[in-house]
Amino acid sequence: MSEHDKIRALLALAAAGALTAAEEKQVAEHVRSCVSCSNELDAWRPIATELHRLPTPQPSSWLVQATLARAEAKLTEQAERDWNRRVMIVFVAFAWLLTIASWPVLQFVIGRFGSLLGPQFDHTWIGFAAFTALGWLAGGVAAVMLAIRQRGERRLA
Amino acid sequence: MAVDADVVRLRRGDLNALSELITRYQNRLYRYLLRIVRQPAEAEDLFQQTWLRVVEKIRSFDASRNFDAWLFTLARNLAIDHLRRIRPQGLGEPLANSCYSETVADRIPCKDHTPLDHALAAERRTEISAAMAGLPIMYREVLTLRFEDEMKVEEIAQVTAVPVSTVKSRLRRSLEQLRYALEARYPGGRWQ
Numbered sequence: 001m002s003e004h005d006k007i008r009a010l011l012a013l014a015a016a017g018a019l020t021a022a023e024e025k026q027v028a029e030h031v032r033s034c035v036s037c038s039n040e041l042d043a044w045r046p047i048a049t050e051l052h053r054l055p056t057p058q059p060s061s062w063l064v065q066a067t068l069a070r071a072e073a074k075l076t077e078q079a080e081r082d083w084n085r086r087v088m089i090v091f092v093a094f095a096w097l098l099t100i101a102s103w104p105v106l107q108f109v110i111g112r113f114g115s116l117l118g119p120q121f122d123h124t125w126i127g128f129a130a131f132t133a134l135g136w137l138a139g140g141v142a143a144v145m146l147a148i149r150q151r152g153e154r155r156l157a
Numbered sequence: 158m159a160v161d162a163d164v165v166r167l168r169r170g171d172l173n174a175l176s177e178l179i180t181r182y183q184n185r186l187y188r189y190l191l192r193i194v195r196q197p198a199e200a201e202d203l204f205q206q207t208w209l210r211v212v213e214k215i216r217s218f219d220a221s222r223n224f225d226a227w228l229f230t231l232a233r234n235l236a237i238d239h240l241r242r243i244r245p246q247g248l249g250e251p252l253a254n255s256c257y258s259e260t261v262a263d264r265i266p267c268k269d270h271t272p273l274d275h276a277l278a279a280e281r282r283t284e285i286s287a288a289m290a291g292l293p294i295m296y297r298e299v300l301t302l303r304f305e306d307e308m309k310v311e312e313i314a315q316v317t318a319v320p321v322s323t324v325k326s327r328l329r330r331s332l333e334q335l336r337y338a339l340e341a342r343y344p345g346g347r348w349q
Contacts, residue, residue, distance in 0.1 A: 016304070054304070068208075
């Protein structure tokens with residue numbers, strides 16, 4: 001491709017202001033000495049000018065208000081969800097803390113009263129673990145059911 | 158790059174920041190969507206969806222990035238998905254009965270020009286709009302981002318997720334097609 005052809009391919013972009021500084025310089029130098037390219041650039045300019053001046057269609061005010069209302073509702077819903085998540089984390093942490101803290105208490109109870117309840121009482125910790133697991137499982141099921149119900153209510157709303 | 162204060166506030170859940178951002182970007186975003194989908198009702202729906210997506214994703218937005226490019230990328234993805242859903246067989250096909258609304262401000266004549274100049278200029282813009290609406294989507298998009306939103310080539314590359322060289326080549330082809338369409342309609346450059 002000759003230098004002339006290369007520059008000619010850049011003329012539309014030159015009118016669009018989409019060239020690098022080096023390309024712009026090249027085009028400007030070539031156009032000064034080439035009438036054909038100079039005319040071609042002049043043909044591109046009014047198109048670029050008119051494209052810059054195209055009227056801007058504007059959204060109606062109700063659209064902006066409706067968008068704002070919907071987006072605000074979503075933002076509020078997100079904030080509520082974040083709050084629920086934080087509360088859930090605190091509750092779970094508290095529940096674990098309570099479970100772990102109850103272990104020394106259990107040890108104390110076993111040590112103090114275990115012998116009164118017979119040899120099977122040595123396995124009480126298994127019962128305790130099962131009880132704790134059942135409690136967590138019930139809590140998990142309740143949380144899932146509540147979440148499903150909440151989602152259903154939101155969908156209806 | 159300066160971090161947009163409204164974007165930072167929105168990331169913290171500030172409703173006023175959301176209002177500020179919608180007000181600031183409403184015209185540009187609506188125009189961009191309208192240029193892509195060409196139907197006001199569809200553009201309005203996508204306008205709302207875009208802002209809902211902004212609210213949903215704002216926390217994952219890297220505040221050091223360009224918010225304009227991010228916003229237009231979200232809008233673009235939604236618009237492309239929408240077009241794929243409703244017109245899967247021809248994303249780039251020109252659409253009959255496309256309409257563009259002109260604002261009242263556009264109809265007010267400038268003091269420096271005669272009513273005839275104004276009428277001719279309005280006609281030229283109508284011709285350009287019509288010719289632009291007839292271009293494939295990737296060309297309409299690059300034209301509106303460059304000339305109406307005055308984005309740099311690098312920003313357009315970010316929005317459209319293509320290399321700068323591709324943006325330049327699309328820009329050149331879109332201008333060539335536009336010129337070809339105008340010259341076909343008005344031989345001898347009479348549209349100017």
